[in-house]
Amino acid sequence: MNVRSQISMVFHLDKCIGCHTCSIACKNIWTDRRGTEYMWWNNVETKPGTGYPAKWEDQEKFKGGWEKQNGKIRLKSTGKGRIVTNIFHNPHMPSMDDYYEPWTYDYQHLFNAPEGPDQPTAKPISMVTGDYIDIESGPNWDDDLGGSPVYGKNDPNLEGLTEEQKLQLFSIEQLVFFYFPRICNHCMNPACVASCPSGALYKRGEDGIVLVDQKRCRAWRSCIAACPYKKVFFNWFTGKSEKCILCYPRLETGQAPACFHSCVGRIRYLGVVLYDADRLEAVANLPKEQLIDGQRDLILDPTDEHVLEGARKNGIPDSVVKAAQESPVYQFVKVWKLALPPHIEFRTLPMLFYVPPMAPVMANRKNGALNSVSDNLFHDIDDARVPMRFLANLFGAGQEGKVAYALRKQKAVRWYRRAVTVGDVDLETAERMLREADCTIKEAMAIYELTSLCTFEQRFVIPPMYREKALEALRDPHEVKQSAGFGFLSGPRRGM
Amino acid sequence: MHNDHGVVVTRAVVSARIPPGVCIQYHSPERTFSVPKSPLRNDRRAGGHNSLTRTRLKPNFLAGGYGQFTFHFNYWGPIGCNRDTHILVRKLPVLKW
Numbered sequence: 066m067n068v069r070s071q072i073s074m075v076f077h078l079d080k081c082i083g084c085h086t087c088s089i090a091c092k093n094i095w096t097d098r099r100g101t102e103y104m105w106w107n108n109v110e111t112k113p114g115t116g117y118p119a120k121w122e123d124q125e126k127f128k129g130g131w132e133k134q135n136g137k138i139r140l141k142s143t144g145k146g147r148i149v150t151n152i153f154h155n156p157h158m159p160s161m162d163d164y165y166e167p168w169t170y171d172y173q174h175l176f177n178a179p180e181g182p183d184q185p186t187a188k189p190i191s192m193v194t195g196d197y198i199d200i201e202s203g204p205n206w207d208d209d210l211g212g213s214p215v216y217g218k219n220d221p222n223l224e225g226l227t228e229e230q231k232l233q234l235f236s237i238e239q240l241v242f243f244y245f246p247r248i249c250n251h252c253m254n255p256a257c258v259a260s261c262p263s264g265a266l267y268k269r270g271e272d273g274i275v276l277v278d279q280k281r282c283r284a285w286r287s288c289i290a291a292c293p294y295k296k297v298f299f300n301w302f303t304g305k306s307e308k309c310i311l312c313y314p315r316l317e318t319g320q321a322p323a324c325f326h327s328c329v330g331r332i333r334y335l336g337v338v339l340y341d342a343d344r345l346e347a348v349a350n351l352p353k354e355q356l357i358d359g360q361r362d363l364i365l366d367p368t369d370e371h372v373l374e375g376a377r378k379n380g381i382p383d384s385v386v387k388a389a390q391e392s393p394v395y396q397f398v399k400v401w402k403l404a405l406p407p408h409i410e411f412r413t414l415p416m417l418f419y420v421p422p423m424a425p426v427m428a429n430r431k432n433g434a435l436n437s438v439s440d441n442l443f444h445d446i447d448d449a450r451v452p453m454r455f456l457a458n459l460f461g462a463g464q465e466g467k468v469a470y471a472l473r474k475q476k477a478v479r480w481y482r483r484a485v486t487v488g489d490v491d492l493e494t495a496e497r498m499l500r501e502a503d504c505t506i507k508e509a510m511a512i513y514e515l516t517s518l519c520t521f522e523q524r525f526v527i528p529p530m531y532r533e534k535a536l537e538a539l540r541d542p543h544e545v546k547q548s549a550g551f552g553f554l555s556g557p558r559r560g561m
Numbered sequence: 562m563h564n565d566h567g568v569v570v571t572r573a574v575v576s577a578r579i580p581p582g583v584c585i586q587y588h589s590p591e592r593t594f595s596v597p598k599s600p601l602r603n604d605r606r607a608g609g610h611n612s613l614t615r616t617r618l619k620p621n622f623l624a625g626g627y628g629q630f631t632f633h634f635n636y637w638g639p640i641g642c643n644r645d646t647h648i649l650v651r652k653l654p655v656l657k658w
């Protein structure tokens with residue numbers, strides 16, 4: 066056993082209100098520099114939708130992530146023999162059209178416009194060329210099902226849905242959508258790190274945060290093609306790749322990352338998990354249907370004696386182990402099995418997990434009404450407006466069972482609390498539901514508390530980071546934001 | 562969008578959320594940015610979110626000192642549910658700033 070610690074995350078999608086506060090917090094801190102205008106390290110997508118960059122989930126198009134070949138896994142996008150042929154043009158690299166051309170408005174014109182018969186208006190100008198542009202897309206172009214005949218209908222997760230289900234998903238009074246906030250998953254088996262010919266990307270030993278060394282990056286951009294979540298971006302001004310740094314300067318001073326801290330819906334949880342690095346390769350190689358259980362299995366019980374011993378042997382400080390014991394992520398992912406990895410079939414083993422959203426029921430059951438006194442207390446989960454297949458494609462590596470388990474448990478907890486506080490459901494039925502959903506009363510109360518009553522300290526359990534013991538000497542990234550990358554010793558320069 | 566009362570030039574989004582024959586305009590941005598000129602207004606700048614509706618005040622709107630009558634005269638006007646009206650939607654033939 067090779068025990069490692071990682072700062073890991075859970076997003077509770079039932080709580081996301083799609084306000085984009087997280088994206089703006091991130092943008093204001095990290096990507097308001099030249100060359101980063103188009104980057105959204107944190108973005109919030111509407112599902113069904115094609116997201117940002119458009120259709121990033123379609124690996125036929127982008128060739129991100131890993132694939133199994135001859136009993137091993139290999140990168141889809143690149144390999145030793147292919148780097149050279151793709152130097153000048155990688156056909157699977159997202160282009161500006163797949164993201165969007167960033168723009169601002171010519172506000173000066175409002176002050177400088179000559180006198181005329183009409184009031185002046187600030188025209189949109191490109192932040193790349195500085196010329197006037199006609200805006201054709203944006204980072205959140207399909208927000209709230211905007212343009213659904215083009216965007217929603219082309220969501221790759223619709224695969225396997227019946228024609229009837231697809232039709233329902235986009236017809237008035239039956240449609241539904243939910244929000245899907247995304248950051249870098251700081252994967253256990255990051256494709257971006259594996260793809261870099263210069264070895265510029267690395268996963269920090271002490272907390273698993275995946276970073277791009279701005280000094281070593283040589284603009285190969287292999288990482289951009291390799292990341293199946295399209296969460297590495299190329300800075301066209303410095304000529305270096307950049308990505309979400311999980312606000313490590315904030316974490317090192319005990320603060321939650323900005324998107325977590327500012328989250329209005331309080332959907333975000335952050336905590337340490339311990340995992341076994343020895344079995345990582347074998348798990349990444351498992352058949353698709355075993356990946357979720359395999360990854361859960363890699364996550365170790367932080368109270369187990371053997372694990373504690375292994376942690377000590379690997380030099381993981383006691384305070385980090387203590388944080389792992391209090392980790393909300395451990396509860397959601399491993400104990401309650403409520404949180405699921407997004408598209409684990411890409412085999413990067415993402416360390417950001419999602420609690421799938423509950424949805425309204427279909428309004429068009431037989432005879433126009435739902436039979437709510439059915440013996441099957443969970444019928445509305447199978448009849449939910451978001452088809453189970455859709456959620457399974459997104460969070461279950463295609464398996465509906467994993468998603469159904471999480472939704473049934475969530476529903477049982479709600480009904481149990483309803484029985485306790487409102488009293489219009491009898492306690493006996495509620496307890497039967499808990500049993501059927503594989504949940505005890507104690508667990509239900511714990512889920513309820515961490516979901517609804519959680520304090521800041523319960524949501525973000527941040528261990529001391531011991532940076533004084535780490536190798537790199539860092540400069541304060543807030544101080545050198547315009548000239549350097551993220552706290553590296555000298556400013557990034559374009560070229561080799 | 563236009564009717565016998567005014568013109569608004571704005572970006573349109575087609576969505577499964579909005580039934581055919583219906584348009585919804587949120588409380589909208591000011592004309593100070595990204596609003597082109599409209600041929601329906603003899604190439605003058607198109608209007609804003611108040612252009613298509615008339616201000617018909619009922620006396621009981623004035624009761625209670627609510628925000629819409631106390632902040633700025635731009636805010637004078639009936640609330641959303643009293644602002645439904647008939648409009649025509651056309652694609653802008655040429656973009657003129």
Ligand code: SF4
Pocket residue numbers: 248249250251252255256257258275291292293294295296297308413
């Ligand atoms: S999400 Fe992408 S960028 Fe982040 S660690 Fe995984 S592969 Fe790398």
Ligand code: SF4
Pocket residue numbers: 080081082083084085086087088109244246327328329330331332
């Ligand atoms: S701030 Fe929180 S609630 Fe708002 S969009 Fe972001 S993740 Fe969702």
